[in-house]
Amino acid sequence: MKTKINRSTPALALLAALVLAACSSPVKLDEPAVESRTATPVGGAGAGGASSGTSQSQVASVDLSKDATAGLAKVVYFDFDSYVVKDEYRPIIDGYSKALGADRKKRVVIEGHTDERGGREYNLALGQKRAEAVARSLTLLGVQDGQVESVSYGKERPAATGSDEAAWAKNRRAELRDR
Amino acid sequence: MRLRPPDASGPDALRRGLIGLPLAVAVPAAMAQFRVEISGVGATQVPIAIARFREEDKAPQPVGAIIRADLERSGLFRNLDTAGVALDEGSRPGMSDWRGRGVDALVAGSVARLADGRHDVRYRLWDVVKGSDLGGQGYAVPAADLRLAAHQIADAVYEKLTGEKGVFSTRIAYVTKAAGRHTLWVTDADGENGQTALASPEPIISPAWSPDGRELAYVSFESRKAVVYVQDVGSGRRRTVASFRGSNSAPAWSPDGRQLALTLSRDGGSQLYLMNRSGEDVRRLTNSGGAIDTEAAWSPDGKQIYFVSDRGGSPQVYRMPAAGGSPERVTFNGSYNISPALSPDGRSMAFITRDGGAFRLQVMDLASGTVRSVSDTKDDESPSFAPNSRLIIYATRDGGRDVLMTTTLDGRIKARLVSTQADVREPVWGPYGR
Numbered sequence: 001m002k003t004k005i006n007r008s009t010p011a012l013a014l015l016a017a018l019v020l021a022a023c024s025s026p027v028k029l030d031e032p033a034v035e036s037r038t039a040t041p042v043g044g045a046g047a048g049g050a051s052s053g054t055s056q057s058q059v060a061s062v063d064l065s066k067d068a069t070a071g072l073a074k075v076v077y078f079d080f081d082s083y084v085v086k087d088e089y090r091p092i093i094d095g096y097s098k099a100l101g102a103d104r105k106k107r108v109v110i111e112g113h114t115d116e117r118g119g120r121e122y123n124l125a126l127g128q129k130r131a132e133a134v135a136r137s138l139t140l141l142g143v144q145d146g147q148v149e150s151v152s153y154g155k156e157r158p159a160a161t162g163s164d165e166a167a168w169a170k171n172r173r174a175e176l177r178d179r
Numbered sequence: 180m181r182l183r184p185p186d187a188s189g190p191d192a193l194r195r196g197l198i199g200l201p202l203a204v205a206v207p208a209a210m211a212q213f214r215v216e217i218s219g220v221g222a223t224q225v226p227i228a229i230a231r232f233r234e235e236d237k238a239p240q241p242v243g244a245i246i247r248a249d250l251e252r253s254g255l256f257r258n259l260d261t262a263g264v265a266l267d268e269g270s271r272p273g274m275s276d277w278r279g280r281g282v283d284a285l286v287a288g289s290v291a292r293l294a295d296g297r298h299d300v301r302y303r304l305w306d307v308v309k310g311s312d313l314g315g316q317g318y319a320v321p322a323a324d325l326r327l328a329a330h331q332i333a334d335a336v337y338e339k340l341t342g343e344k345g346v347f348s349t350r351i352a353y354v355t356k357a358a359g360r361h362t363l364w365v366t367d368a369d370g371e372n373g374q375t376a377l378a379s380p381e382p383i384i385s386p387a388w389s390p391d392g393r394e395l396a397y398v399s400f401e402s403r404k405a406v407v408y409v410q411d412v413g414s415g416r417r418r419t420v421a422s423f424r425g426s427n428s429a430p431a432w433s434p435d436g437r438q439l440a441l442t443l444s445r446d447g448g449s450q451l452y453l454m455n456r457s458g459e460d461v462r463r464l465t466n467s468g469g470a471i472d473t474e475a476a477w478s479p480d481g482k483q484i485y486f487v488s489d490r491g492g493s494p495q496v497y498r499m500p501a502a503g504g505s506p507e508r509v510t511f512n513g514s515y516n517i518s519p520a521l522s523p524d525g526r527s528m529a530f531i532t533r534d535g536g537a538f539r540l541q542v543m544d545l546a547s548g549t550v551r552s553v554s555d556t557k558d559d560e561s562p563s564f565a566p567n568s569r570l571i572i573y574a575t576r577d578g579g580r581d582v583l584m585t586t587t588l589d590g591r592i593k594a595r596l597v598s599t600q601a602d603v604r605e606p607v608w609g610p611y612g613r
Contacts, residue, residue: 119538
């Protein structure tokens with residue numbers, strides 16, 4: 001198959017903007033909406049919980065202090081080559097299991113990560129193991145399987161750059177995010 | 180096979196020794212996304228002279244330089260100096276003069292602009308040793324296809340002199356990461372003519388060419404988890420083939436293009452599954468409990484699937500029948516062997532081994548099991564064979580940046596495709612016939 005290749009005028013900066021006549025347009029994905037990584041109030045009964053037959057002046061109250069996971073750290077760190085959830089992260093697990101138990105509609109995604117050492121696909125699988133270890137800790141406490149999804153970024157999304165143990169330790173982690 | 184070892188003695192050898200030093204081929208910076216740097220000396224290299232093509236300076240592409248770089252990168256040729264030589268495809272060069280220069284083969288040609296704006300590229304090849312004219316060809320092409328015409332001439336010269344198919348007209352795909360942007364590129368095998376297939380704010384990993392070269396499978400994190408897509412290279416049309424619960428990754432096309440092997444965590448852990456090319460008819464292939472099974476790679480006859488598993492305690496390469504059955508272990512040296520890639524001729528497997536803290540490219544001869552290290556860098560990853568099984572492309576780190584390298588299977592001739600802008604990784608070599 002002979003493809004026509006059109007080249008823009010030679011300039012490194014334009015290479016990324018090459019558009020090919022009669023051939024593919026590059027597929028460009030939009031930047032995601034800016035997401036806050038801090039706790040978003042899923043809210044207990046407050047948001048949207050207006051009952052029917054009330055006056056038009058009704059204001060539904062959102063009480064942030066009721067959100068069980070608002071104040072919790074969201075990251076569990078792991079030792080090298082390990083997917084054991086250490087005891088020091090018990091409070092996070094307990095906090096999430098309470099919040100998820102109290103609201104069966106609440107869901108969480110657990111993202112597993114590794115440090116930069118090793119192959120991409122193998123590390124994707126290691127990150128998956130970390131996420132699943134955290135998920136298992138939650139389901140052992142009664143959280144329903146359908147409330148939790150475990151995914152992995154492997155080594156693709158480091159929290160810290162650098163090739164030393166300090167950076168590596170910050171990257172071996174699982175992050176819990178409300179869905 | 181037409182190779183002849185260079186003469187090991189006498190003034191000819193001395194001259195060849197001097198000329199055989201590492202050759203840096205610089206493509207003009209304005210046009211170059213990559214610079215190609217070639218190093219190493221091969222055991223048997225055909226000394227070849229490629230004269231400057233008549234009027235190539237007036238053409239938009241340096242046809243002679245492209246051919247010279249292609250042949251040099253293959254490891255089977257050594258370019259001899261042709262400064263001051265004025266020849267074209269219609270010349271009758273004196274064979275004994277060229278023999279006297281230590282040349283075994285000679286190429287000359289021309290590039291002419293046609294009235295309709297296209298270019299007429301012609302070449303002729305001479306076997307200097309036998310003193311015979313091996314013929315030539317003309318190509319009338321638009322300017323945009325001049326590089327392709329040069330690569331096709333390099334392929335023709337390579338085939339006539341070695342008896343093997345050349346890979347210079349093939350394409351590669353790879354991923355770059357720069358300032359938080361991830362881009363999946365398709366370029367010529369020499370790294371030029373880069374075209375963007377996908378640009379994303381989220382990571383892209385594990386590209387895989389379909390056997391017919393029309394599609395690329397890859398893993399994209401655009402929906403905040405690993406999902407496998409297949410994209411038609413020509414049109415850009417994409418389809419999702421695997422977006423199951425958890426992570427979906429490591430797509431590998433069966434040699435007949437009908438199936439994909441891939442790694443899914445939908446049933447827990449990371450295990451191998453098969454599906455047809457549209458993402459249907461999903462069947463589980465491995466069941467190793469809590470172990471990781473990933474990085475499937477098909478044997479060229481489609482009967483075996485090689486893969487990485489840590490079911491034995493640490494990641495090693497295994498192989499199992501594609502129709503299902505017990506895996507057998509393939510790698511035994513060291514405690515960490517990953518990223519298997521099978522040569523299309525079925526004879527070799529390239530993979531990455533961890534040795535101390537270093538990750539090194541190795542090649543195993545499958546018949547004997549012997550393993551040879553072919554690189555001396557420390558952060559090698561992602562090997563992929565050229566369709567003629569003669570070269571491997573891989574990613575490594577040099578001077579703090581990710582770079583792409585090609586190497587001959589004996590490790591002797593290496594070419595560095597240097598990115599001047601971004602970190603490059605995950606190269607995969609496309610098939611014949613773009």
